[in-house]
Amino acid sequence: MNSKGTAQRGLAGWIRAVIVAAVVALLTGVSLWVYAVERGNGQSQIVMGDTNAADRVDVAVFAQKVDAAAQELSVQVELHPQGQLLDGETGAPRREITVYTNGLKGETLSLKPGKNPGVSDLKIALHDGVVTDYPFDRYKFDVLFAAETGNHAVPVSVTFTNADSFFKIKPADLKTDGGALAFTAQAGRSTGTMAFAVFIMAFMWGLSLAAVIAAWFAAGGRRGLLWPSLSFMGALLFALVPLRNALPGSPPIGAIADFGAFFMAEALISISLITTVVFGYIVERANAKKEAAEKQPEPPAQGPPPMVMTAPLAPVGPVVQQGHQPGWPGQHFPR
Secondary structure (H helix, E strand, O other): OHHHHHHHHHHHHHHHHHHHHHHHHHHHHHHHHHHHHHHHHHHOEEEEEOOOOOOOEEEEEEEEEEEOOOOEEEEEEEEEEOHHHEOOOOOOEOOOEEEEEOOOOOOEEEEOOOOOOOEEEEEEEOEOOOHHHOOOOEEEEEEEEEEEEOOEEEOEEEEEEEOOOOEEEEEEEEEEEOOEEEEEEEEEEOHHHHHHHHHHHHHHHHHHHHHHHHHHHHHHOOOOOOHHHHHHHHHHHHHHHHHHHOOOOOOOOOOHHHHHHHHHHHHHHHHHHHHHHHHHHHHHHHHHHHHHHHHOOOOOOOOOOOOOOOOOOOOOOOEOOOOOOOEOOOOOOOO
16 A cells, blocks of 8 residues: 555656646747747848839848937948949949938938948937837837939839847838838837836836735734844845846836836835834834843732730729729728
């Protein structure tokens, strides 16, 4: 009977171990699948515009960084003339090409004959978004490219690549007019950024609830000043600040992440710490008074009350009156 029970317990332990391993493998696989999807979305190239025109200008746009606080997008632009616009021997433009953009400073890019094209930096304005909505903030921006040479419009095609790992960018609403190309794109926080920010928010709530439980245990149980609990809550109070600053994207103070978790966690931990100290102090004072009373020497035992002395009684004897013989009262003697 004992060997059979031991075998059953061993089999149950192996089953639990297999289940735990399967759950861990499943969660890891899902996480890696999300990473693969996110990586594919981030590194994918989106081609827009007229790619069939023989004589055209190919514009390669690399989104470098979405600066939500400054409300601008930093991009790098490379221009590649094609067809009759390109000198096949030197790889340089045959004639001067001017490319107009909608950069914040009204940048105009130029390709000079005989000079190989370089890389230009542009900044594009963001709109329809508020940075304090972090980590659920979304933005839109407009991109415009128009090329001409010799006062003649040149068709443009755009290859858009997102290189900012903190944002997902999806171009849409493509418009072409006379060779010019314009589109609107939406930028939102990447899946990794969103998951990490939500995890930090949930973690802050968990730490604050742990501090509340510790305060309830110390104050509700009248256990006095528990220094491990006080050290734990004090460390949490100051550890949340660098934890909050570790959020990807460096959101400003006052974001949804602050009002949804950080501020409340700091308040709960502060209240728990102060409550534990106050109630612990009261309990310690009461215990000190009780110990002092127990250590006080007892007063000596009192004996029976002393006897009360009364006045002595008059001696009883014969009463002598004038004209009478001594004797007892009321006794007459013959003369």
